[in-house]
Amino acid sequence: MxxxxxxxxxxxxxxxxxxxxxxxxxxxxxxxxxxxxxxxxxxxxxxxxxxxxxxxxxxxxxxxxxxxxxxxxxxxxxxxKEAAFSLAGYVVSDEDASFELLSEKQMTFLKMILQQKSNIAILPDDWRKAFTLIMESGKRLFAGTDESMLKALRKNKKVYDKRAPGHIVSADSLFRTTFKINKYIYQYKQMTFLHIDHLRSAVAFCEAYELPYSIDKVTYTKHFRPLFLEGEPSVQEVMKNDKVVILSDNLEDILQAREYAADIGHWMAKTIVMVPPKTKVEGVKYPTFYRSDEDILEGIETLGYNYLFVYTEDEGLQHKIRSRFGI
Structure with a gap:
C-alpha cells in the first residue's frame, strides 16, 4: 500500500x-x-x-x-487510535469480515451463551490488541463494545438492534425470571427480568451468524448481582426477601430495579442506594456515599433496608461480602 x-x-x-x-x-x-x-x-x-x-x-x-x-x-x-482502525477497516473489507457493535450487556450475555468461539473474535478493550487481532487473526466475524473503535472500522456503525422472538412469562421478583425465547420456556432462571431484551439480542446475534449457543446456564452478571444475606429464597418465596445486597456496574439497572422494588404487590420494600462520592443518581435525593469497600461492608451491616443497591465496577467486592457475611 x-x-x-x-x-x-x-x-x-x-x-x-x-x-x-x-x-x-x-x-x-x-x-x-x-x-x-x-x-x-x-x-x-x-x-x-x-x-x-x-x-x-x-x-x-x-x-x-x-x-x-x-x-x-x-x-x-x-x-x-482512530487512524489505526481506519486503516484496519480499509484493509479488511466488508467482503473479508463483518464487524458488530454490541452494548456491554449484550456482550456479557453473548459470552455467557456461546458454546463455540472459534468462529468469532471478541475485540478486547486494549485498542492495540484489538488492532493486531483484526489484522492477523484471519477471522471473518468481529464483535466489540468500543463505539469509537467500531465506528472507525465501519462508518455509521450502530449498536446491534435485532432480537430473537420472546417475552417475559413471569417476573414476580427481581431475582428470578421465567421467559420464552423462540419456542422454548426457561423457568425461574437466576436472572433479572430487566435483562431479557439483552439476552434476546445475544440469541439473535448467534442465530444470524450461525454460532452455537445455549441459554441453559444463564445466570446473574456483573450488571446485576444479588447477594442474599438471609439465604437465597425458594421459588415460592422468591417474591419477597428481607435483606438483599445488589451489586451493579450501572445506574440504569439500579434505578429501574428500585422503582420496581418500591411496590412489590402489597409489600413496600425499603431501598438504599450506595454510590461513590459526588455521584448523582436521578430520582434519589439522598444516596448513601461510600469511599471504600469497608464503608460498604459497614453499611451492609448497620443500615436498615430490604434492598441495598451498590453502584460499583469492582467485581472482587462480592467475594469480600460473601466472606464477611458467610454467604
Missing amino acids: TIEAIAACINATVTHTGVSHEVFRATVYARECEGEDLCFVRDLSEAKEAVQKGAGAVVYADETCESVLRNVTALKVADL
Whole structure:
C-alpha cells in the first residue's frame, strides 16, 4: 500500500518523506516492528524504537516524536487510535469480515451463551490488541463494545438492534425470571427480568451468524448481582426477601430495579442506594456515599433496608461480602 494511499485513508499529513514510498505490513507495537513496516507509535520512546527497528514509515499524534523521525517517512494524525482502525477497516473489507457493535450487556450475555468461539473474535478493550487481532487473526466475524473503535472500522456503525422472538412469562421478583425465547420456556432462571431484551439480542446475534449457543446456564452478571444475606429464597418465596445486597456496574439497572422494588404487590420494600462520592443518581435525593469497600461492608451491616443497591465496577467486592457475611 502506498504512503499516499495510507495518508488519505487515515487522514494524515505527511510531515517527512523518507526512502520508503510503500509498505506491506502495519503494527502498533514498536518492539515488533520489522524492516519497512508501517508503525503506529504513542510517544517519543516508541518512535525511537521504531526507527531503530528499521520502520519504513511511522504514524504519530504526539509532536514530541518529530525530533527522531527526520530520516523516515512520517505521518501525523489527530487521533492515533482512530487512524489505526481506519486503516484496519480499509484493509479488511466488508467482503473479508463483518464487524458488530454490541452494548456491554449484550456482550456479557453473548459470552455467557456461546458454546463455540472459534468462529468469532471478541475485540478486547486494549485498542492495540484489538488492532493486531483484526489484522492477523484471519477471522471473518468481529464483535466489540468500543463505539469509537467500531465506528472507525465501519462508518455509521450502530449498536446491534435485532432480537430473537420472546417475552417475559413471569417476573414476580427481581431475582428470578421465567421467559420464552423462540419456542422454548426457561423457568425461574437466576436472572433479572430487566435483562431479557439483552439476552434476546445475544440469541439473535448467534442465530444470524450461525454460532452455537445455549441459554441453559444463564445466570446473574456483573450488571446485576444479588447477594442474599438471609439465604437465597425458594421459588415460592422468591417474591419477597428481607435483606438483599445488589451489586451493579450501572445506574440504569439500579434505578429501574428500585422503582420496581418500591411496590412489590402489597409489600413496600425499603431501598438504599450506595454510590461513590459526588455521584448523582436521578430520582434519589439522598444516596448513601461510600469511599471504600469497608464503608460498604459497614453499611451492609448497620443500615436498615430490604434492598441495598451498590453502584460499583469492582467485581472482587462480592467475594469480600460473601466472606464477611458467610454467604
